[in-house]
Amino acid sequence: MLSAEANQRITKVGPGTPAGDLLRRYWMPVAPKAEVDEVRVRPVRLLGEDLVVYKDDRGRYGLLAEQCPHRSASLAYGRIDDDGIRCPYHGWKYDVTGRCLEQPAEPAGSTYKDTIKHTAYPVQEAGGLLFAYMGPLPAPLIPPFDVLARPDWERRIEIHPILDCNWVQPMENSVDPAHLYWLHGYTGGAPNQQPDDENRYEEFDFGIYKSHVNEDEIETHPLVFPNILRGPGHVAHFRIPVDDTHTRIMYILYNPTPDGTPTGQENVPYQYIGPIKTEHDDFGYPRYQHRMDTFAGQDGMAWETQGPVADREREHLSVSDTGVIMFRKMLDQQITVAAEGGDPLGVIRTPRDVINFKVQREDRHNGQIIPWRGQAERSFAKSVRVPVA
Ligand code: FES
Ligand SMILES: [Fe+2]
Structure with a gap:
């Protein structure tokens, strides 16, 4: 038997929870690589966080928080570009590190985009699966099981x-x-x-x-x-x-x-x-x-x-x-x-x-x-x- 408190300690997976923080020390499977190669972007819910995994035209895989930092539309409907994913609502574009590369409707020369840092997690392939690491950096290695x-x-x-x-x-x-x-x-x-x-x-x-x-x-x-x-x-x-x-x-x-x-x-x-x-x-x-x-x-x-x-x-x-x-x-x-x-x-x-x-x-x-x-x-x-x- 476990007390309610001890039970919560081992079961809750969100950020800032005891087990959630432990699980974030391990690489977690996100999706088959072959599927992301095919669909290019798809939603993923992992450890209580809503995310999207995508592949840009340069072949890089990214995992970003699903909601756009502009006004929260879903990037799961985003458009894939050469070097990032564009939000379907106003076209802000993010790369795999969460940098905002473009804000098409802002005045020319605006540096506002440089202040935006979107939540992004590293992604690596192993055994045909894409894995994500959502814990403190630097990330460890994916163990060669x-x-x-x-x-x-x-x-x-x-x-x-x-x-x-x-x-x-x-x-x-x-x-x-x-x-x-x-x-x-x-x-x-x-x-x-x-x-x-x-x-x-x-x-x-x-x-x-x-x-x-x-x-x-x-x-x-x-x-x-x-x-x-x-x-x-x-x-x-x-x-x-x-x-x-x-x-x-x-x-x-x-x-x-x-x-x-x-x-x-x-x-x-x-x-x-x-x-x-x-x-x-x-x-x-x-x-x-x-x-x-x-x-x-x-x-x-x-x-x-x-x-x-x-x-x-x-x-x-x-x-x-x-x-x-x-x-x-x-x-x-x-x-x-x-x-x-x-x-x-x-x-x-x-x-x-x-x-x-x-x-x-x-x-x-x-x-x-x-x-x-x-x-x-x-x-x-x-x-x-x-x-x-
Ligand atoms: S909500 Fe994403 S660009 Fe506006
Ligand atoms: Fe069984």
Whole structure:
């Protein structure tokens, strides 16, 4: 159980909040690069801030506050120029650093534009995603996680529907293997877990390793702090805080080349995944009915029905919540580190080699590594922007 105050400390994501300031120390995914290349400008809501991401004609990516500093029209309808984006209302133009380059209706020779500094955040590409850094400068490096940096992995991106719940709920679930049998196996019809399987947790440099041990196998993969679930299998889930009560999940899925040769992949395709729920339930009530025939639907049901922000004063934690408690403690400690001006867990500032995580299934009896089931076969060649039902 957490007091209301302790709960707010770990869940609120806006600027100036404890967890909001911690999350701003990490690069956050914004959108697939391929999508911004195509649409050139789109709105993004991230950490409670309304923003637009765009690409100028020189190929630079920018992330600006959505509302124009002149009189607040939305830059999401802006026009892309050679060196910036123009507000659709009176044509003021901003570059990727937030400088105002032009104010077309001002008198010739006016220097008023030089006094305008629009909110702008650095953007960088990794693994086919554009990432933004919204914290204090200088920005750290994007860590070369395997899923972002391995040259011998062919990638694709899945964009899942925005969840109506706070980001901590899916992250707690990342270290909650007790749900595997009940939610996915028993409730949801994916019968490969047992209710009495043993679970182990271990902290490491980038988060928490979780091992799920059954009669025959040990399955290990990490929660990468603060908001990535890496694995199981050939995937990483980025749980991106949209605001206090909404979370966007993006997956990077990958196929390794059989012999470790680089793929040479230049464009990472992306796909929007269809809704996990309907607006009315099966009995006509105006409340969501969740799809229970996919893992994402089953998890989404569990996280959203906990409430927009789970009320942790009402909960009754048990032994099976060991990983959840470990994650909350880590979050609380790292909030303090960031608040005191330090670099929290996993923030890096010197270049390093690819960070390969342990994501494996192991035969418990002979220690042999077992391949993941069916993960590598899914593939698609083309980006799809229209949600697939
Ligand atoms: S509101 Fe943007 S230029 Fe006037
Ligand atoms: Fe799950």
